[in-house]
Amino acid sequence: MNDVRNKSIAARSEIFSDLKRNLDIGDEKAREKRVRERLSNPPRNLIPERANIPHSEQIALFREQIEAVSATVEQVAAAADVPAALASFLRDNNLPSRLRLGSDEALNALPWNKTPNVDVQTGRAVPEDAVSLSRAFKAVAETGTLILLSGADNPTTLNFLPDTHIVVVSAKDVVGTYEEAWTHLRETQGKGSMPRALNMISGPSRTADVEQTIQLGAHGPRQQHIIIVDDL
Template identity: 55%
Template sequence: MTDSRNRILEHIRRSRAAVKDEVVDRRLSEHPRGPIPARGLLPSAERLALFTEQACSVEATVSRLATVRDIPEAVAEYLRERNLPATLRLAPDRALIELPWAEKASGLEVYSGRAEADDAVSLVPAYAGVAETGTLILHSGAERPTGLNFLPDTHIVTLEAKDIVGTYEEIWDRLRHLHDGRLPRTVNMITGPSRTADIEQTIQLGAHGPRRLHILVIGDPED
Protein backbone atom coordinates (compact mmCIF):
# COMPACT_ATOMS: atom_id res chain seq x y z
CA MET A 1 0.00 0.00 0.00
CA THR A 2 2.83 2.39 0.89
CA ASP A 3 4.72 1.65 -2.34
CA SER A 4 1.59 2.20 -4.43
CA ARG A 5 0.88 5.47 -2.67
CA ASN A 6 4.43 6.69 -3.22
CA ARG A 7 4.28 5.83 -6.93
CA ILE A 8 1.01 7.73 -7.32
CA LEU A 9 2.38 10.78 -5.52
CA GLU A 10 5.58 10.72 -7.55
CA HIS A 11 3.58 10.57 -10.76
CA ILE A 12 1.57 13.60 -9.60
CA ARG A 13 4.79 15.49 -8.78
CA ARG A 14 6.27 14.80 -12.21
CA SER A 15 3.05 15.83 -13.94
CA ARG A 16 2.88 19.01 -11.87
CA ALA A 17 6.47 19.90 -12.69
CA ALA A 18 5.70 19.65 -16.40
CA VAL A 19 3.25 22.55 -16.16
CA LYS A 20 4.58 26.05 -15.94
CA ASP A 21 3.75 27.55 -12.55
CA GLU A 22 3.01 30.96 -14.00
CA VAL A 23 0.34 29.55 -16.33
CA VAL A 24 -1.46 27.86 -13.45
CA ASP A 25 -1.17 30.88 -11.17
CA ARG A 26 -2.49 33.20 -13.87
CA ARG A 27 -5.51 31.01 -14.55
CA LEU A 28 -6.34 30.77 -10.85
CA SER A 29 -6.01 34.51 -10.31
CA GLU A 30 -7.89 35.68 -13.40
CA HIS A 31 -10.96 33.40 -13.06
CA PRO A 32 -11.56 33.08 -16.83
CA ARG A 33 -15.13 32.93 -18.11
CA GLY A 34 -16.74 30.37 -20.33
CA PRO A 35 -19.65 31.10 -22.68
CA ILE A 36 -22.57 32.77 -20.85
CA PRO A 37 -26.05 31.61 -21.99
CA ALA A 38 -28.51 34.31 -23.02
CA ARG A 39 -30.84 33.46 -20.15
CA GLY A 40 -28.05 34.35 -17.73
CA LEU A 41 -28.04 37.95 -19.02
CA LEU A 42 -31.65 38.92 -18.36
CA PRO A 43 -32.76 42.09 -16.54
CA SER A 44 -33.71 41.68 -12.88
CA ALA A 45 -37.49 41.19 -13.22
CA GLU A 46 -36.98 38.53 -15.88
CA ARG A 47 -34.29 36.86 -13.76
CA LEU A 48 -36.79 36.53 -10.93
CA ALA A 49 -39.40 35.04 -13.26
CA LEU A 50 -36.86 32.60 -14.72
CA PHE A 51 -35.61 31.58 -11.27
CA THR A 52 -39.17 30.84 -10.16
CA GLU A 53 -39.93 28.87 -13.32
CA GLN A 54 -36.75 26.81 -13.08
CA ALA A 55 -37.16 26.09 -9.36
CA CYS A 56 -40.76 24.97 -9.78
CA SER A 57 -39.78 22.74 -12.72
CA VAL A 58 -37.71 20.59 -10.32
CA GLU A 59 -40.48 20.20 -7.70
CA ALA A 60 -39.59 23.15 -5.45
CA THR A 61 -42.35 25.59 -4.46
CA VAL A 62 -41.96 29.36 -4.39
CA SER A 63 -43.85 32.11 -2.57
CA ARG A 64 -43.37 35.87 -2.79
CA LEU A 65 -43.28 38.01 0.37
CA ALA A 66 -43.19 41.79 0.70
CA THR A 67 -40.88 41.98 3.73
CA VAL A 68 -38.95 39.74 6.10
CA ARG A 69 -41.59 40.34 8.78
CA ASP A 70 -43.99 38.28 6.68
CA ILE A 71 -41.84 35.16 7.11
CA PRO A 72 -43.42 33.75 10.32
CA GLU A 73 -46.97 33.88 8.98
CA ALA A 74 -45.91 32.43 5.62
CA VAL A 75 -44.06 29.53 7.28
CA ALA A 76 -46.97 28.75 9.60
CA GLU A 77 -49.42 28.81 6.69
CA TYR A 78 -47.22 26.56 4.54
CA LEU A 79 -46.93 23.95 7.31
CA ARG A 80 -50.62 24.12 8.21
CA GLU A 81 -51.83 23.73 4.61
CA ARG A 82 -49.74 20.57 4.18
CA ASN A 83 -50.49 19.15 7.62
CA LEU A 84 -46.78 19.16 8.47
CA PRO A 85 -45.32 19.21 12.01
CA ALA A 86 -45.71 22.56 13.76
CA THR A 87 -42.09 22.63 14.86
CA LEU A 88 -39.32 24.63 13.23
CA ARG A 89 -35.55 24.69 13.55
CA LEU A 90 -34.13 28.09 12.61
CA ALA A 91 -30.62 28.78 11.50
CA PRO A 92 -29.04 30.72 14.41
CA ASP A 93 -29.21 33.92 12.41
CA ARG A 94 -30.27 36.97 14.41
CA ALA A 95 -32.38 38.31 11.56
CA LEU A 96 -34.51 35.14 11.70
CA ILE A 97 -34.54 34.68 15.47
CA GLU A 98 -35.77 38.22 16.11
CA LEU A 99 -38.80 37.93 13.83
CA PRO A 100 -42.26 38.12 15.53
CA TRP A 101 -42.82 34.36 15.74
CA ALA A 102 -45.07 34.42 18.81
CA GLU A 103 -47.20 37.20 17.33
CA LYS A 104 -47.59 35.93 13.76
CA ALA A 105 -47.08 32.17 14.09
CA SER A 106 -48.82 31.21 17.32
CA GLY A 107 -48.85 27.49 17.94
CA LEU A 108 -45.58 26.98 16.10
CA GLU A 109 -42.71 25.66 18.22
CA VAL A 110 -39.58 27.48 17.17
CA TYR A 111 -36.00 26.51 18.04
CA SER A 112 -32.66 27.68 16.71
CA GLY A 113 -29.26 26.08 16.34
CA ARG A 114 -27.72 23.13 14.56
CA ALA A 115 -29.91 20.40 13.09
CA GLU A 116 -30.96 17.57 15.38
CA ALA A 117 -31.84 14.06 14.25
CA ASP A 118 -35.56 14.53 14.93
CA ASP A 119 -35.96 17.96 13.32
CA ALA A 120 -38.77 17.85 10.76
CA VAL A 121 -38.59 21.38 9.33
CA SER A 122 -35.73 23.85 8.92
CA LEU A 123 -35.62 27.51 7.95
CA VAL A 124 -32.39 28.98 6.61
CA PRO A 125 -31.37 32.08 4.65
CA ALA A 126 -29.87 31.64 1.20
CA TYR A 127 -26.83 33.62 0.17
CA ALA A 128 -28.12 33.97 -3.38
CA GLY A 129 -30.06 32.32 -6.20
CA VAL A 130 -29.05 31.52 -9.78
CA ALA A 131 -31.75 32.25 -12.33
CA GLU A 132 -30.50 30.08 -15.19
CA THR A 133 -31.11 26.86 -13.21
CA GLY A 134 -33.34 27.87 -10.27
CA THR A 135 -30.51 27.01 -7.89
CA LEU A 136 -30.07 28.21 -4.31
CA ILE A 137 -26.59 29.07 -3.04
CA LEU A 138 -26.00 28.48 0.68
CA HIS A 139 -22.62 28.76 2.37
CA SER A 140 -21.51 27.50 5.75
CA GLY A 141 -20.80 29.68 8.76
CA ALA A 142 -21.57 30.08 12.45
CA GLU A 143 -25.07 31.37 11.63
CA ARG A 144 -25.67 28.87 8.83
CA PRO A 145 -25.03 25.28 9.97
CA THR A 146 -24.88 23.10 6.86
CA GLY A 147 -26.82 20.23 8.45
CA LEU A 148 -30.00 22.31 8.34
CA ASN A 149 -29.90 22.04 4.54
CA PHE A 150 -29.97 18.24 4.51
CA LEU A 151 -31.31 16.59 7.68
CA PRO A 152 -34.91 17.86 8.08
CA ASP A 153 -37.55 16.40 5.78
CA THR A 154 -38.87 19.86 4.90
CA HIS A 155 -36.42 22.60 3.93
CA ILE A 156 -37.66 26.21 3.84
CA VAL A 157 -35.27 28.84 2.50
CA THR A 158 -35.52 32.63 2.49
CA LEU A 159 -34.07 34.46 -0.50
CA GLU A 160 -33.91 38.20 -1.13
CA ALA A 161 -35.12 38.93 -4.67
CA LYS A 162 -32.21 41.35 -5.14
CA ASP A 163 -29.79 38.45 -4.58
CA ILE A 164 -30.97 36.47 -7.61
CA VAL A 165 -28.21 36.64 -10.21
CA GLY A 166 -28.01 35.34 -13.74
CA THR A 167 -25.01 33.00 -13.63
CA TYR A 168 -22.76 30.93 -11.40
CA GLU A 169 -19.77 33.10 -12.33
CA GLU A 170 -21.40 36.04 -10.55
CA ILE A 171 -21.82 33.92 -7.41
CA TRP A 172 -18.11 33.08 -7.20
CA ASP A 173 -17.20 36.73 -7.74
CA ARG A 174 -19.48 37.78 -4.89
CA LEU A 175 -18.20 35.11 -2.55
CA ARG A 176 -14.56 36.02 -3.20
CA HIS A 177 -15.34 39.69 -2.61
CA LEU A 178 -17.21 38.92 0.62
CA HIS A 179 -14.32 36.92 2.04
CA ASP A 180 -11.36 38.96 0.73
CA GLY A 181 -10.53 36.51 -2.02
CA ARG A 182 -11.10 33.36 0.01
CA LEU A 183 -14.10 31.06 -0.22
CA PRO A 184 -16.25 29.72 2.63
CA ARG A 185 -15.47 26.22 3.89
CA THR A 186 -18.62 24.85 2.25
CA VAL A 187 -20.77 26.18 -0.59
CA ASN A 188 -23.94 24.19 -1.27
CA MET A 189 -25.79 24.50 -4.57
CA ILE A 190 -29.33 23.21 -4.13
CA THR A 191 -31.69 22.75 -7.06
CA GLY A 192 -35.02 21.34 -5.93
CA PRO A 193 -35.61 18.73 -3.21
CA SER A 194 -33.42 15.65 -2.91
CA ARG A 195 -34.13 13.01 -5.53
CA THR A 196 -32.87 9.80 -7.08
CA ALA A 197 -33.84 7.50 -9.92
CA ASP A 198 -31.49 4.66 -8.97
CA ILE A 199 -34.36 2.19 -8.51
CA GLU A 200 -35.99 1.26 -11.82
CA GLN A 201 -35.37 4.80 -13.14
CA THR A 202 -38.33 6.06 -11.09
CA ILE A 203 -37.89 9.47 -9.45
CA GLN A 204 -38.08 9.29 -5.65
CA LEU A 205 -38.00 12.51 -3.63
CA GLY A 206 -36.24 12.74 -0.28
CA ALA A 207 -33.74 9.98 -0.99
CA HIS A 208 -30.64 11.71 0.38
CA GLY A 209 -32.08 14.85 1.96
CA PRO A 210 -35.29 16.90 2.21
CA ARG A 211 -38.30 15.70 0.25
CA ARG A 212 -39.74 19.25 0.18
CA LEU A 213 -38.07 22.55 -0.71
CA HIS A 214 -40.05 25.75 -0.25
CA ILE A 215 -38.48 29.09 -1.21
CA LEU A 216 -39.67 32.39 0.24
CA VAL A 217 -38.60 35.16 -2.14
CA ILE A 218 -38.60 38.49 -0.30
CA GLY A 219 -38.99 41.94 -1.75
CA ASP A 220 -38.47 43.08 -5.31
CA PRO A 221 -35.46 42.63 -7.59
CA GLU A 222 -33.04 45.48 -8.19
CA ASP A 223 -31.06 46.34 -11.31
Protein backbone atom coordinates in the same frame (compact mmCIF):
# COMPACT_ATOMS: atom_id res chain seq x y z
CA MET B 1 0.71 5.47 10.13
CA ASN B 2 4.34 6.32 9.38
CA ASP B 3 4.72 3.64 6.78
CA VAL B 4 1.62 4.83 4.97
CA ARG B 5 2.68 8.47 5.24
CA ASN B 6 6.14 7.76 3.82
CA LYS B 7 4.58 5.87 0.96
CA SER B 8 2.30 8.82 0.24
CA ILE B 9 5.28 11.19 0.18
CA ALA B 10 7.14 8.87 -2.18
CA ALA B 11 4.07 8.51 -4.38
CA ARG B 12 3.72 12.27 -4.57
CA SER B 13 7.26 12.78 -5.83
CA GLU B 14 6.91 9.90 -8.33
CA ILE B 15 3.63 11.29 -9.67
CA PHE B 16 5.06 14.80 -10.03
CA SER B 17 8.20 13.58 -11.78
CA ASP B 18 6.07 11.44 -14.13
CA LEU B 19 3.88 14.43 -14.91
CA LYS B 20 6.83 16.69 -15.57
CA ARG B 21 8.46 14.08 -17.78
CA ASN B 22 5.32 13.34 -19.81
CA LEU B 23 4.09 16.92 -20.15
CA ASP B 24 5.36 19.14 -22.90
CA ILE B 25 6.80 21.69 -20.48
CA GLY B 26 8.59 24.07 -22.86
CA ASP B 27 8.96 27.51 -21.29
CA GLU B 28 8.53 26.79 -17.57
CA LYS B 29 8.32 30.47 -16.60
CA ALA B 30 5.50 31.07 -19.11
CA ARG B 31 3.63 28.02 -17.79
CA GLU B 32 3.87 29.23 -14.22
CA LYS B 33 2.72 32.68 -15.24
CA ARG B 34 -0.34 31.31 -17.06
CA VAL B 35 -1.37 29.30 -14.01
CA ARG B 36 -0.76 32.14 -11.57
CA GLU B 37 -2.81 34.55 -13.67
CA ARG B 38 -5.70 32.17 -14.13
CA LEU B 39 -5.87 31.47 -10.40
CA SER B 40 -5.51 35.03 -9.20
CA ASN B 41 -7.81 36.54 -11.78
CA PRO B 42 -10.15 33.80 -13.02
CA PRO B 43 -11.42 34.60 -16.50
CA ARG B 44 -15.10 34.13 -17.26
CA ASN B 45 -15.88 31.58 -19.95
CA LEU B 46 -18.91 31.56 -22.23
CA ILE B 47 -22.02 32.44 -20.23
CA PRO B 48 -25.42 31.39 -21.61
CA GLU B 49 -27.67 34.26 -22.63
CA ARG B 50 -30.68 32.72 -20.90
CA ALA B 51 -30.31 34.76 -17.70
CA ASN B 52 -29.18 37.99 -19.38
CA ILE B 53 -32.55 39.62 -18.63
CA PRO B 54 -33.88 42.34 -16.27
CA HIS B 55 -33.80 41.46 -12.56
CA SER B 56 -37.56 40.98 -12.24
CA GLU B 57 -37.44 38.46 -15.06
CA GLN B 58 -34.50 36.71 -13.42
CA ILE B 59 -36.68 36.18 -10.36
CA ALA B 60 -39.40 34.73 -12.58
CA LEU B 61 -36.85 32.48 -14.33
CA PHE B 62 -35.47 31.24 -11.00
CA ARG B 63 -38.99 30.42 -9.92
CA GLU B 64 -39.90 28.65 -13.12
CA GLN B 65 -36.71 26.56 -13.09
CA ILE B 66 -36.86 25.42 -9.48
CA GLU B 67 -40.62 24.77 -9.65
CA ALA B 68 -39.88 22.51 -12.61
CA VAL B 69 -37.87 20.30 -10.22
CA SER B 70 -40.68 20.08 -7.68
CA ALA B 71 -39.82 22.89 -5.26
CA THR B 72 -42.62 25.26 -4.23
CA VAL B 73 -42.08 29.02 -4.22
CA GLU B 74 -43.90 32.01 -2.81
CA GLN B 75 -42.96 35.67 -2.81
CA VAL B 76 -43.70 38.09 0.05
CA ALA B 77 -43.23 41.85 0.19
CA ALA B 78 -41.60 42.36 3.57
CA ALA B 79 -39.42 40.43 6.01
CA ALA B 80 -42.15 40.87 8.60
CA ASP B 81 -44.48 38.76 6.43
CA VAL B 82 -42.24 35.67 6.61
CA PRO B 83 -43.39 34.13 9.94
CA ALA B 84 -47.04 34.30 8.93
CA ALA B 85 -46.27 32.86 5.48
CA LEU B 86 -44.35 30.06 7.17
CA ALA B 87 -47.13 29.36 9.63
CA SER B 88 -49.65 28.97 6.87
CA PHE B 89 -47.29 26.79 4.81
CA LEU B 90 -46.84 24.46 7.79
CA ARG B 91 -50.56 24.37 8.46
CA ASP B 92 -51.49 23.74 4.80
CA ASN B 93 -49.04 20.85 4.59
CA ASN B 94 -50.00 19.31 7.92
CA LEU B 95 -46.48 19.81 9.20
CA PRO B 96 -45.43 20.20 12.84
CA SER B 97 -45.16 23.80 13.98
CA ARG B 98 -41.62 23.40 15.27
CA LEU B 99 -38.83 24.89 13.15
CA ARG B 100 -35.06 24.54 13.35
CA LEU B 101 -32.84 27.40 12.21
CA GLY B 102 -29.28 28.63 12.71
CA SER B 103 -28.08 31.92 14.15
CA ASP B 104 -28.63 33.88 10.92
CA GLU B 105 -29.22 37.44 11.99
CA ALA B 106 -31.87 38.30 9.43
CA LEU B 107 -33.87 35.16 10.18
CA ASN B 108 -33.63 35.60 13.94
CA ALA B 109 -34.71 39.23 13.64
CA LEU B 110 -38.03 38.22 12.11
CA PRO B 111 -41.09 38.92 14.31
CA TRP B 112 -41.51 35.33 15.52
CA ASN B 113 -43.27 36.42 18.69
CA LYS B 114 -46.17 37.70 16.58
CA THR B 115 -46.73 34.17 15.28
CA PRO B 116 -47.36 32.21 18.46
CA ASN B 117 -48.21 29.02 16.59
CA VAL B 118 -44.63 28.57 15.34
CA ASP B 119 -42.06 27.24 17.78
CA VAL B 120 -38.50 28.22 16.79
CA GLN B 121 -35.37 26.38 17.90
CA THR B 122 -31.84 27.36 16.98
CA GLY B 123 -28.72 25.32 16.27
CA ARG B 124 -27.69 22.53 13.92
CA ALA B 125 -30.29 20.01 12.82
CA VAL B 126 -30.79 16.82 14.82
CA PRO B 127 -32.39 13.65 13.44
CA GLU B 128 -35.70 14.41 15.17
CA ASP B 129 -36.17 17.74 13.38
CA ALA B 130 -38.97 17.61 10.81
CA VAL B 131 -38.72 21.13 9.40
CA SER B 132 -35.74 23.45 8.96
CA LEU B 133 -35.31 27.02 7.82
CA SER B 134 -32.24 28.47 6.10
CA ARG B 135 -31.33 31.67 4.37
CA ALA B 136 -29.71 31.30 0.97
CA PHE B 137 -26.59 33.24 0.10
CA LYS B 138 -27.76 33.54 -3.51
CA ALA B 139 -30.38 32.10 -5.83
CA VAL B 140 -29.21 31.49 -9.38
CA ALA B 141 -31.84 32.03 -12.06
CA GLU B 142 -30.31 30.13 -14.99
CA THR B 143 -31.02 26.70 -13.53
CA GLY B 144 -33.13 27.50 -10.43
CA THR B 145 -30.31 26.80 -8.00
CA LEU B 146 -29.98 27.96 -4.38
CA ILE B 147 -26.53 28.58 -2.93
CA LEU B 148 -26.16 28.05 0.82
CA LEU B 149 -23.03 28.56 2.89
CA SER B 150 -22.09 26.46 5.93
CA GLY B 151 -21.44 27.99 9.34
CA ALA B 152 -23.29 28.83 12.53
CA ASP B 153 -25.69 31.11 10.65
CA ASN B 154 -27.04 28.36 8.43
CA PRO B 155 -25.62 24.97 9.48
CA THR B 156 -25.28 22.43 6.65
CA THR B 157 -27.30 19.77 8.48
CA LEU B 158 -30.40 21.97 8.05
CA ASN B 159 -30.16 21.38 4.30
CA PHE B 160 -30.18 17.59 4.50
CA LEU B 161 -31.56 16.03 7.68
CA PRO B 162 -35.17 17.28 8.04
CA ASP B 163 -37.95 16.06 5.76
CA THR B 164 -38.93 19.59 4.86
CA HIS B 165 -36.46 22.34 4.08
CA ILE B 166 -37.68 25.92 3.85
CA VAL B 167 -35.34 28.50 2.37
CA VAL B 168 -35.67 32.25 2.61
CA VAL B 169 -33.94 34.28 -0.05
CA SER B 170 -33.84 38.02 -0.46
CA ALA B 171 -35.02 39.19 -3.89
CA LYS B 172 -31.84 41.22 -4.23
CA ASP B 173 -29.83 37.99 -3.84
CA VAL B 174 -31.36 36.47 -6.96
CA VAL B 175 -28.64 36.55 -9.62
CA GLY B 176 -28.59 35.42 -13.23
CA THR B 177 -25.61 33.09 -13.35
CA TYR B 178 -23.19 31.07 -11.21
CA GLU B 179 -20.41 33.50 -12.15
CA GLU B 180 -22.26 36.41 -10.55
CA ALA B 181 -22.57 34.39 -7.37
CA TRP B 182 -18.80 33.69 -7.38
CA THR B 183 -18.09 37.40 -7.67
CA HIS B 184 -20.22 38.06 -4.58
CA LEU B 185 -18.64 35.09 -2.82
CA ARG B 186 -15.15 36.48 -3.30
CA GLU B 187 -16.34 39.82 -1.94
CA THR B 188 -17.66 38.27 1.26
CA GLN B 189 -15.19 35.39 1.82
CA GLY B 190 -12.04 36.88 0.36
CA LYS B 191 -10.37 35.76 -2.85
CA GLY B 192 -9.56 32.05 -2.98
CA SER B 193 -11.37 31.33 0.29
CA MET B 194 -14.41 29.18 0.78
CA PRO B 195 -16.69 28.26 3.64
CA ARG B 196 -16.32 24.60 4.68
CA ALA B 197 -19.31 23.68 2.57
CA LEU B 198 -21.02 25.52 -0.22
CA ASN B 199 -24.24 23.79 -1.22
CA MET B 200 -25.86 24.37 -4.60
CA ILE B 201 -29.36 22.95 -4.36
CA SER B 202 -32.09 22.62 -6.99
CA GLY B 203 -35.25 21.20 -5.48
CA PRO B 204 -35.89 18.34 -3.07
CA SER B 205 -33.85 15.11 -2.97
CA ARG B 206 -34.60 12.67 -5.77
CA THR B 207 -33.56 9.33 -7.21
CA ALA B 208 -34.20 7.42 -10.40
CA ASP B 209 -32.18 4.36 -9.44
CA VAL B 210 -35.08 1.91 -9.67
CA GLU B 211 -36.22 1.54 -13.28
CA GLN B 212 -35.47 5.22 -13.96
CA THR B 213 -38.64 6.17 -12.11
CA ILE B 214 -38.16 9.58 -10.50
CA GLN B 215 -38.93 9.46 -6.82
CA LEU B 216 -38.63 12.43 -4.46
CA GLY B 217 -37.12 12.23 -0.99
CA ALA B 218 -34.39 9.64 -1.49
CA HIS B 219 -32.20 10.61 1.47
CA GLY B 220 -32.38 14.38 1.75
CA PRO B 221 -35.54 16.50 2.17
CA ARG B 222 -38.75 15.24 0.60
CA GLN B 223 -40.01 18.76 0.20
CA GLN B 224 -38.40 22.13 -0.48
CA HIS B 225 -40.24 25.42 -0.08
CA ILE B 226 -38.75 28.79 -1.00
CA ILE B 227 -39.83 32.19 0.21
CA ILE B 228 -38.53 35.12 -1.84
CA VAL B 229 -38.61 38.30 0.20
CA ASP B 230 -38.69 41.61 -1.68
CA ASP B 231 -37.44 43.63 1.26
CA LEU B 232 -34.88 41.71 3.35
